[in-house]
Amino acid sequence: MQGLMMDTQLTVTSIMEFAERVNSNAEIVSFTRDNPRHRCTYGEAFARARQLANSVAGWGLEPGDRIATLAWNDYRHLETYYASACSGYVCHTINPRLFPEQIVYIINHAEDQYVFLDLDFVPMVEALAAECPGVRGYVVMTDEENMPSTSLPGAICYETFVGAGSAEFEWPEIDENAACALCYTSGTTGNPKGVLYSHRSTMLHAYATLMPDAMGLSSTDVVLPIVPMFHVNAWGTPYACPMVGAKLVFPGSKMGDGETLAALINEEGVTMSAGVPTVWLGLLAYLKASGKRVDTLEKIIVGGAACPLSVMEDFDTYGVESRVGWGMTEMSPLGSTNASYASRDDYAEEAFAKIRLKGGRPIFGVDMKIVGDDGQELPWDGVAFGSLKVRGPWICSNYYKLDESDAHAEEGWFETGDVATIDPQGYMAITDRTKDVIKSGGEWISSIDVENVAIDHPKVAEAAVIGHFHPKWSERPLLVVVRAADGQDLTADEIMAWFEGKIAKWWMPDAVEFVDELPHTATGKIQKVKLREIFSDFAFPE
Numbered sequence: 110m111q112g113l114m115m116d117t118q119l120t121v122t123s124i125m126e127f128a129e130r131v132n133s134n135a136e137i138v139s140f141t142r143d144n145p146r147h148r149c150t151y152g153e154a155f156a157r158a159r160q161l162a163n164s165v166a167g168w169g170l171e172p173g174d175r176i177a178t179l180a181w182n183d184y185r186h187l188e189t190y191y192a193s194a195c196s197g198y199v200c201h202t203i204n205p206r207l208f209p210e211q212i213v214y215i216i217n218h219a220e221d222q223y224v225f226l227d228l229d230f231v232p233m234v235e236a237l238a239a240e241c242p243g244v245r246g247y248v249v250m251t252d253e254e255n256m257p258s259t260s261l262p263g264a265i266c267y268e269t270f271v272g273a274g275s276a277e278f279e280w281p282e283i284d285e286n287a288a289c290a291l292c293y294t295s296g297t298t299g300n301p302k303g304v305l306y307s308h309r310s311t312m313l314h315a316y317a318t319l320m321p322d323a324m325g326l327s328s329t330d331v332v333l334p335i336v337p338m339f340h341v342n343a344w345g346t347p348y349a350c351p352m353v354g355a356k357l358v359f360p361g362s363k364m365g366d367g368e369t370l371a372a373l374i375n376e377e378g379v380t381m382s383a384g385v386p387t388v389w390l391g392l393l394a395y396l397k398a399s400g401k402r403v404d405t406l407e408k409i410i411v412g413g414a415a416c417p418l419s420v421m422e423d424f425d426t427y428g429v430e431s432r433v434g435w436g437m438t439e440m441s442p443l444g445s446t447n448a449s450y451a452s453r454d455d456y457a458e459e460a461f462a463k464i465r466l467k468g469g470r471p472i473f474g475v476d477m478k479i480v481g482d483d484g485q486e487l488p489w490d491g492v493a494f495g496s497l498k499v500r501g502p503w504i505c506s507n508y509y510k511l512d513e514s515d516a517h518a519e520e521g522w523f524e525t526g527d528v529a530t531i532d533p534q535g536y537m538a539i540t541d542r543t544k545d546v547i548k549s550g551g552e553w554i555s556s557i558d559v560e561n562v563a564i565d566h567p568k569v570a571e572a573a574v575i576g577h578f579h580p581k582w583s584e585r586p587l588l589v590v591v592r593a594a595d596g597q598d599l600t601a602d603e604i605m606a607w608f609e610g611k612i613a614k615w616w617m618p619d620a621v622e623f624v625d626e627l628p629h630t631a632t633g634k635i636q637k638v639k640l641r642e643i644f645s646d647f648a649f650p651e
């Protein structure tokens with residue numbers, strides 16, 4: 110027997126229409142090049158999204174056509190997200206930090222019809238426009254006053270374009286399984302791969318992120334997404350916040366600027382924020398140097414890379430809960446969150462430190478398992494580690510225009526490329542990327558665990574551990590360190606002494622090398638493939 114419930118489609122349009130009616134007065138504050146404190150309400154932004162949709166309709170695009178954005182986090186980018194997706198097109202967010210040749214590849218592979226770009230990216234896009242012959246026009250996201258003269262073919266000023274459209278617009282009915290957004294992963298090898306989100310997956314993911322142990326948002330929250338809207342949809346906050354009417358504070362191009370972030374937090378009363386560890390290091394450095402505080406901030410979500418314990422402990426001193434989140438582009442992105450802070454009184458100090466560093470427990474909707482080399486499932490005992498696989502309604506079932514992918518070799522599961530343990534309470538801990546595991550004498554060493562200890566040394570700015578050829582053990586860990594500005598006298602012996610008692614003896618690096626900087630991907634992750642290349646001629650001392 111079928112249930113007798115309405116078959117309402119789960120679409121991004123429904124988030125916008127709901128927010129316009131119910132959360133119309135909630136505020137959106139943005140830092141932009143033309144206004145460091147732009148203010149509007151959801152009601153105003155979504156009315157402008159309708160104007161924008163009217164103007165876009167004049168382009169005569171087909172449903173499903175791709176509209177690209179190369180833009181910072183701000184209200185114009187939000188309007189473009191909604192105007193394109195709710196008109197039946199696909200909002201293709203492009204990471205401006207990718208190499209130009211990767212951007213060209215992505216634009217052509219996605220067959221983007223139009224590109225919306227921030228003022229900051231005009232020179233970069235001018236240089237590559239000739240290689241993207243399929244793009245029919247460019248919209249520069251600024252007003253007339255700041256519109257540059259540009260060689261971009263068919264360049265239009267965003268504000269003029271929006272102003273030309275009527276605010277009367279009938280959003281089309283959209284199938285919930287239709288695509289609404291596209292984001293390419295910036296893998297460390299090979300060409301980027303497209304992840305195509307649907308209205309349904311986006312909506313369900315947004316619902317899930319609102320749960321208390323995930324991001325736990327409500328109408329009283331003020332949210333500062335420092336994670337970019339150009340990569341994995343700013344972890345879904347542009348959809349989740351309008352659902353509950355949380356105030357949004359967008360940092361624009363200032364996501365790496367501790368001073369601006371602190372000012373936005375204090376002046377706008379930010380309660381929750383989300384970002385990668387590097388961003389928090391910047392904010393903490395500014396707070397320490399300036400003596401400022403962030404008293405309204407209640408919690409932050411840290412994800413995208415392993416979080417150093419020192420970052421969490423520093424935030425403790427400011428009364429801010431730091432919560433690890435784990436996920437990836439292919440997962441919309443959230444897969445697990447670590448809300449252990451709520452039960453910290455149940456643990457001794459050292460045990461709590463170990464627990465809080467983990468990737469956390471899966472959020473409802475994400476099914477996880479770890480498997481060994483033979484494909485057999487491993488126990489959730491917190492010790493066995495294996496390849497982490499996931500499935501669920503916001504996890505990609507395939508890549509865009511790619512017939513087969515190794516990641517989908519097992520029917521119904523997606524192989525994340527991460528290696529993890531899962532303990533009996535369901536806390537998952539990432540120990541490595543599959544490609545980065547160090548196999549010493551047949552036993553695995555977790556490079557992340559070794560890095561976590563190294564990075565907590567006060568004289569270390571950044572650290573990476575790679576497996577390097579060893580004649581006896583086949584591979585041994587080589588630690589590569591960037592010294593902190595005020596730790597230039599740091600020696601290898603000092604670091605080795607720091608490891609004593611903190612990790613198993615046989616996990617200790619066999620050598621420490623110092624460099625001025627580590628190679629990073631466009632999303633700020635350490636490029637271990639590159640690092641291994643750099644140290645390919647290295648030999649461990651006898």
Ligand code: AMP
Nearest residue numbers: 412413414415434435436437438539632
């Ligand atoms: P991306 O698709 O660019 O978001 O990258 C996803 C990858 O980032 C994951 O597969 C992990 O390897 C890594 N990652 C994300 N969150 C965490 C975390 N909390 N701890 C360790 N690694 C993480």
